[in-house]
Amino acid sequence: MPRGWYLAQGLVPLGYSSSDDDEGPCELPNGRLVCGPHGLVQCSRCCSDYSFMDDVVGEHREELEDDENDDEDHDLAPAGTPSTIGVPSLGPNVLTHGHGLRCTYPNDNSMLLIMTDGACLNNGQANPKAGWAFFQGLNIEGQPLVVSGRLETQGPWGDDGIQSSNRAELRAVIAALRFRHWPGEGFSTVVIATDSEYVVEGSTQWAKTWVQNNWRRKGRMGNDDVNVKNKDLWEMLLGECENAHRQGLAIQFWKIPREWNTLADEGAKKAATAEETPVEWLDYQGLAF
Structure with missing residues (x-):
């Protein structure tokens, strides 16, 4: 940094x-x-x-990048969220854990930092290929531990899903939260650091209104309601946040610049190049290191 x-x-x-x-x-x-x-x-x-x-700090500065050439509108931005959110103000430290290191925060080793990213080749075009990744710590040799995967063609409930960057971004966060039983490792907070405004704003602001409106939102012209995209992944992400809350684990989201997220970015892009695309949803359960 x-x-x-x-x-x-x-x-x-x-x-x-x-x-x-x-x-x-x-x-x-x-x-x-x-x-x-x-x-x-x-x-x-x-x-x-x-x-x-x-x-101008705190104001919305730029439009989200188009995902499928028709991204979510930004006029649905309620206050609050169904899960908890905060923004840490200090840089990461490292905490010895098992035979490796986790990224934590100065003076608070109960706060775990996980950096996530998603990528999609030919996003919004013919033959898109998406991948995701998250950085979760260092091994005993001091090398980065990056978990990555190709985005499945089916969502968590078995429905068909497109290959897109926004779905890959959401998939990375879900995989990171489900990777380990983080409270069992002594963490009280997991901070998801991502350069995706779609993930941060959706999780902390828009999702509450989407749920209240039965997953409908205003169309671009402001006349007709349309279905919220990626509903299956949003439902699963919110469910993971609520499940974590019941276990006493807070989930926070931190919007970071892209240049801070190079490890997860490289992992996601590499995963997107894999020729074989998994069909059914996979669960990535990791062993302690």
């Missing part, structure tokens, strides 16, 4: 050496901009002032 990210949190990155990559702004998890080299909103050394961004 850029040096300014750590400095703005009051942290000093170990083993860091300055480079030209630090020039320009650095976005913090809460959306605030600081200068890359020094982590300051107003920096005299860089001759930069990002304080103007305080007025």
